[in-house]
Amino acid sequence: xxxxxxxxxxxxxxxxxxxxxxxxxxxxxxxxxxxxxxxxxxxxxxxxxxxxxxxxxxxxxxxxxxxxxxxxxxxxxxxxxxxxxxxxxxxxxxxxxxxxxxxxxxxxxxxxxxxxxxxxxxxxxxxxxxxxxxxxxxxxxxxxxxxxxxxxxxxxxxxxxxxxxxxxxxxxxxxxxxxxxxxxxxxxxxxxxxxxxxxxxxxxxxxxxxxxxxxxxxxxxxxxxxxxxxxxxxxxxxxxxxxxxxxxxxxxxxxxxxxxxxxxxxxxxxxxxxxxxxxxxxxxxxxxxxxxxxxxxxxxxxxxxxxxxxxx
Amino acid sequence: xxxxxxxxxxxxxxxxxxxxxxxxxxxxxxxxxxxxxxxxxxxxxxxxxxxxxxxxxxxxxxxxxxxxxxxxxxxxxxxxxxxxxxxxxxxxxxxxxxxxxxxxxxxxxxxxxxxxxxxxxxxxxxxxxxxxxxxxxxxxxxxxxxxxxxxxxxxxxxxxxxxxxxxxxxxxxxxxxxxxxxxxxxxxxxxxxxxxxxxxxxxxxxxxxxxxxxxxxxxxxxxxxxxxxxxxxxxxxxxxxxxxxxxxxxxxxxxxxxxxxxxxxxxxxxxxxxxxxxxxxxxxxxxxx
Numbered sequence: 001x002x003x004x005x006x007x008x009x010x011x012x013x014x015x016x017x018x019x020x021x022x023x024x025x026x027x028x029x030x031x032x033x034x035x036x037x038x039x040x041x042x043x044x045x046x047x048x049x050x051x052x053x054x055x056x057x058x059x060x061x062x063x064x065x066x067x068x069x070x071x072x073x074x075x076x077x078x079x080x081x082x083x084x085x086x087x088x089x090x091x092x093x094x095x096x097x098x099x100x101x102x103x104x105x106x107x108x109x110x111x112x113x114x115x116x117x118x119x120x121x122x123x124x125x126x127x128x129x130x131x132x133x134x135x136x137x138x139x140x141x142x143x144x145x146x147x148x149x150x151x152x153x154x155x156x157x158x159x160x161x162x163x164x165x166x167x168x169x170x171x172x173x174x175x176x177x178x179x180x181x182x183x184x185x186x187x188x189x190x191x192x193x194x195x196x197x198x199x200x201x202x203x204x205x206x207x208x209x210x211x212x213x214x215x216x217x218x219x220x221x222x223x224x225x226x227x228x229x230x231x232x233x234x235x236x237x238x239x240x241x242x243x244x245x246x247x248x249x250x251x252x253x254x255x256x257x258x259x260x261x262x263x264x265x266x267x268x269x270x271x272x273x274x275x276x277x278x279x280x281x282x283x284x285x286x287x288x289x290x291x292x293x294x295x296x297x298x299x300x301x302x303x304x305x306x307x308x309x310x311x312x
Numbered sequence: 313x314x315x316x317x318x319x320x321x322x323x324x325x326x327x328x329x330x331x332x333x334x335x336x337x338x339x340x341x342x343x344x345x346x347x348x349x350x351x352x353x354x355x356x357x358x359x360x361x362x363x364x365x366x367x368x369x370x371x372x373x374x375x376x377x378x379x380x381x382x383x384x385x386x387x388x389x390x391x392x393x394x395x396x397x398x399x400x401x402x403x404x405x406x407x408x409x410x411x412x413x414x415x416x417x418x419x420x421x422x423x424x425x426x427x428x429x430x431x432x433x434x435x436x437x438x439x440x441x442x443x444x445x446x447x448x449x450x451x452x453x454x455x456x457x458x459x460x461x462x463x464x465x466x467x468x469x470x471x472x473x474x475x476x477x478x479x480x481x482x483x484x485x486x487x488x489x490x491x492x493x494x495x496x497x498x499x500x501x502x503x504x505x506x507x508x509x510x511x512x513x514x515x516x517x518x519x520x521x522x523x524x525x526x527x528x529x530x531x532x533x534x535x536x537x538x539x540x541x542x543x544x545x546x547x548x549x550x551x552x553x554x555x556x557x558x559x560x561x562x563x564x565x566x567x568x569x570x571x572x573x574x575x576x577x578x579x580x581x582x583x584x585x586x587x588x589x590x591x592x593x594x595x596x597x598x599x600x601x
Contacts, residue, residue: 054404101586108403109546112347113586116538120579127572240535244349244411251408283419290412294405295396 010259014165018158026270029229032161034269035168036225041249041261042175043218048247049255050179051211052191053102054111057118058246061216063238064091064121065223067132070233073141075131080144080155080228087224088217094121095216099209106194115240126235137234138227155228164225171218176258178214187211245286252293254302263301316568318448323564324557325453328460329519331556333537334544335464336511338552341541342484343504345403346394350410351512351537352530353417358382358513359520359529360425363432371435379513386509389413390502398501414531421527432520456518463514464553467507471549480504484547536560539582545595554593 013020017031040062047053068087076082102113125132132138143160146153153159178184186207189197197204227233236242245268253264271289275282297304333351340348362378369377393413397406438451471477483490483500491497516530523529540559544551559578567574585592 048404054402054407056407098583101583101590104590108341108345108347108407111403111407112341112538112546113542115347116535116542116579116582119535120576120583123575123579127575129572241415244408247404248408248411251404281419281423283415284423287412287415287419290408290415291393294409294412295393298400298405 011169014168018161028157028161030269030273032157032164032229033226034265035161035164036222036229037246037249037265037269038262039168039171039222039225040219041246041253041265042172042258043215043222044246045250045255045258045261046175046178046187046218047211047215048250049257049260050184050191051187051208052194053208053212054107055102055114055212055215055243056111056247057114057116057240057243058215058219059240059242060118060121060238061091061095061219062223062226062242062246063125063233063235064094065220066227066233066237067125067138068220069224069227070138070141071131073144074138078144080146083143083228084221084224087227088221091220091223092213092217095220096209096213099212099216102212103205103208115243118238118240118243122235122238122240125238133234135235137232137236139232142231143228160229164229167221167225171221175218179258183207183210244290248290248293250300251298252289252300254300256299257302260300260302267301316565317446319564319568320561321448321453321564323560323562323567325456325522325560326563327557327560328456329515329533329556330536330540330560331553332460332463332511332515332518333533334540334552334556335467335549336508336515337534337537338541338546338549339480339511340505340508342547343480343487344390344394344398344406344501344508346397346406346410346505347403348410348508349407349534350389350413350417351508352532352534353414354382354386354509354512355516355519355530355533356417356421356525356527357385357516358509359432359516359525360421361513362517363425363430363520363525366433371433375517378517379510382513382516383506383510386512387502387506390505394505395498395502414534418527418531425525425527427527430525432517432525434521452521456522459514459518463511467511467549476500476503536563536578539578541592542582543585543592545592547596548592548594551592551594 014035018028021028021031040058044055044058047055065087068090069083072083072086076086098117101117102110105113126135128134143155145155155163179187186197186202189202190204190207194204223237226237249264249268250261251264252267253262254260272282272286275285279285293300333355337348337351340346340351358378358381361381362374365377366374393409394406397409434452438455440451441447442449442451442454471481479490479495479500483495483497487497490500515533519529519533536559537556540555541552542555543559544553544555559581562581563574563578566577
């Protein structure tokens with residue numbers, strides 16, 4: 001239980017974030033964004049870092065979650081929990097249905113198919129103008145106050161941050177539990193030696209399907225929160241550029257560690273926020289970050305401290 | 313009927329660009345084991361350099377210089393950035409690196425040449441319509457088809473009949489054995505990467521003559537090229553070309569009846585192929601399953 005102390009410290013810092021973040025020039029919505037991206041990247045890391053499946057199209061499920069939530073609020077019912085539920089189901093079911101198409105592929109081909117499949121949803125959202133708002137994105141919806149019986153919780157920026165923190169905590173606990181379970185151990189075994197696992201009679205593709213679907217559900221869940229945070233979602237939320245950003249955030253933090261993606265997200269989102277206020281050429285700097293991390297820090301920030309991990 | 317022909321022909325031209333892109337991507341994918349996300353970047357480099365050199369070299373000179381310079385930059389990138397990654401067996405890193413390059417190239421293009429679209433002047437001799445009824449069949453479009461066919465046949469002859477081609481094909485099958493037989497596989501992979509970028513640059517110059525130049529043009533052509541490879545079958549260059557033509561044609565035909573679905577249709581076709589024939593139309597068995 002020697003890990004319990006740092007985790008408690010991190011969590012305490014997150015609870016207190018609305019007080020200390022403005023002191024160093026941040027704002028509460030930035031904290032919400034970091035936690036939302038952390039949910040998405042940590043779930044993607046179940047697939048990428050723990051199972052070894054190079055998914056490069058995860059933004060599709062993130063965006064589907066966002067559109068699901070936004071369209072629920074706009075067309076169906078003014079209910080935040082319902083929006084989160086429907087968005088999560090939309091992205092998760094899409095991932096579950098597409099899983100069989102990718103579960104047998106390895107390495108480079110897995111990556112290529114996930115990239116290409118992701119673009120399908122991008123074009124659906126861009127071209128289905130009347131419903132999705134096309135290129136301009138889906139606007140005209142707002143997160144609604146939460147009604148718990150007689151109790152009404154208004155979702156101000158501050159309260160929404162705490163809702164996100166609650167969701168983050170639940171999602172992290174779930175993912176932690178999954179990795180401790182036999183299922184999680186099978187994922188790691190697939191990463192380490194898939195062929196050997198198959199010789200042992202394990203149908204590894206079913207486990208890849210499972211992790212693809214689970215990562216899809218949790219990423220879509222994060223996507224719904226993202227749409228609610230900005231009361232807006234756009235095709236950029238399911239573009240392959242965002243998929244690539246998710247992957248680099250994971251590698252930046254350290255893809256072999258459970259909390260690595262959280263660290264990567266903090267560094268990346270803050271850097272992006274800062275760079276885009278500083279220069280119009282921030283895309284070049286993000287690109288340079290990619291190149292430098294790949295060439296110099298392939299194990300990520302946490303990997304620097306952990307000598308056991310090797311670059312495969 | 314006229315409209316259908318018009319759109320189908322437009323789609324075919326689009327498909328020619330996909331095919332050229334897919335050809336280069338497939339070359340690099342099979343021998344270098346790199347998903348070259350920066351392939352669109354090399355297309356843009358070829359196109360913009362041709363645009364810049366056009367006033368000095370004329371269209372014909374630029375048509376040669378653009379792709380050659382794109383290939384030269386590709387060689388430098390391979391030597392400096394991609395070669396260090398070959399020893400890492402995880403394809404993640406080369407994918408991320410070329411992804412970063414794609415962002416850098418698009419942004420730098422915007423900074424150097426501006427975000428506005430630019431036209432590439434095409435000589436009048438080849439730019440006039442061939443007939444009045446079929447006004448959309450301009451000489452330039454036939455020229456594009458001709459050049460692409462020549463390039464594809466040239467590549468085929470190179471791979472089939474030259475020592476270099478034999479080595480590239482051997483390296484694709486079994487890199488270790490090829491190296492053990494005394495082939496310098498580093499040079500082989502570098503050349504192969506250069507060839508891939510040459511095709512990207514060629515696609516860029518040819519596309520610029522029809523679509524004009526914009527910084528994101530490469531990144532919008534790259535995804536359909538992936539689809540072309542998946543549909544045609546990984547490991548088959550012929551499949552990549554055919555896949556590109558098929559999806560271009562399909563997108564063109566769908567434009568006639570239901571324009572909003574013209575992009576989505578190619579991804580739907582890919583899903584159908586993946587369900588019915590996972591290795592693609594001409595893919596090698598086992599490589600992809």
